[in-house]
Amino acid sequence: MSQNVPDFTALLRSAQRSAVHLEMRDAYGVGDEAEEFEQFKLTGAVDLDPTASWWPEWLGLVKETVGRGVVLRRARIVSEPVTDYIRWEHAVTPLNLDAGEQVRWLPRRKASDIALPGNDLWLIDDRLVLFHFFTGDGNWADPGFEFNEDPATVEMVAQAFETVWDRATPHEKYTV
Template sequence: MSNVPDFAALLRSAQRSAVHLEMRDAYAVGDEAEEIDRFARTGEIELDPEASWWPEWLGLVRETIDRGVVVRRARIVSEPVTDYIRWEHAVTPMNLAAGELVRWLPRSQASDIALPGNDFWLIDDRLVLFHFFTGYGDWAEPGFAFSEDPATVRLVSSAFETVWERGTPHDKYSV
C-alpha cells in the first residue's frame, strides 16, 4: 500500500474495528508480483511469515488485534476464480494466523447489494479509505481517497456488512 500515506498510522488509529472490502478479480501491485508469478508457474506458495512483505503487514495486524480491534476482510470474487484469486486464497492462512477474519462471496450473490465503486478500508465506522486501481490492477493516480462523509460511511458500512453476512468463511470456501 505504498500509495497510501502512513497506512500503519491509520490502522493504529482504529479503536474497535477495521474492515476491508476487496472486489477485484486480479491485482497487479508490485510487491506481490514475484510470488504470484511463481505460483502461476509452479503452484507453490510462500507461507513463511518472515518472507517478502509479510512481516510488516502481519505484525501490524497482530498489533491492531492485540489492542482489541476486530479486523475483518471480505472478498467478492467471480467464479470460476482467476489465478490471482487462487493464489490469494492459498495465502489467506497467513492473514488468519495474524488474527484477521476473512470471508468470500461469489459475485453472483452480490447483484442486489449497493456497492461502492472501489475497494476500501473502513475504520471504526468513521473513516473510509478508498483504493484506486487501473484496469490492469496496479495503483492508479492518485491511488486513494479518504472520506468521513456520513452518507459515504453508511454506504460502505452497509455494503461490507451485507457482504460479510452472505460471505463464506475462508475455511469453508473452495476455489
C-alpha cells in the same frame, strides 16, 4: 508500498474498535506481490513463511491491531470460476488468519442485489473510509486513494460491507 498509498501503519493504529477491508477485483497488479504471484503461477506453490518477503511488516501490524482489541475483517467479492490471482490470494490467506484477521469470500453472483461502493476500501471504526483506486491492470492509480468521512458515505459503505459479510463464506469453508 506505492507512494500513492497512505501509511497503513498509522491508519490501522488509529482504529479503536474495527477495521474492515472490502476487495472487489479479480486481480491486482501491485509490485510487492508480483514475484510471489508469478512463482505461484509457475509452480502452484506458495510460501507460507510469515517472515518471507513483505509479509512480516503487514502481519506484525495485524497482530498489533488485533492485540489492542480491534476486530479486523476482510471480505472479498470474487468471480467464479476464480482467476489465478484469487487462487493465489486464497492459498496465502492462512497467513492473514494466523495473524488475527477474519476473512470471508462472496461469489459475485451472490452480490447482484447489494448496493456496493465503486472501489475497494477500508472502513475504520465506522467513521473513516479509505477508498483505493486502481488502474485497469490492477496497479495503483495516481492518486491511489481518497479519504472520506461524510456520514452518508460511511453509512453506505458500512451497510454494504455488513451485507457482504453476512452472505460471504468463511475462508475455511470456501474452496477455489
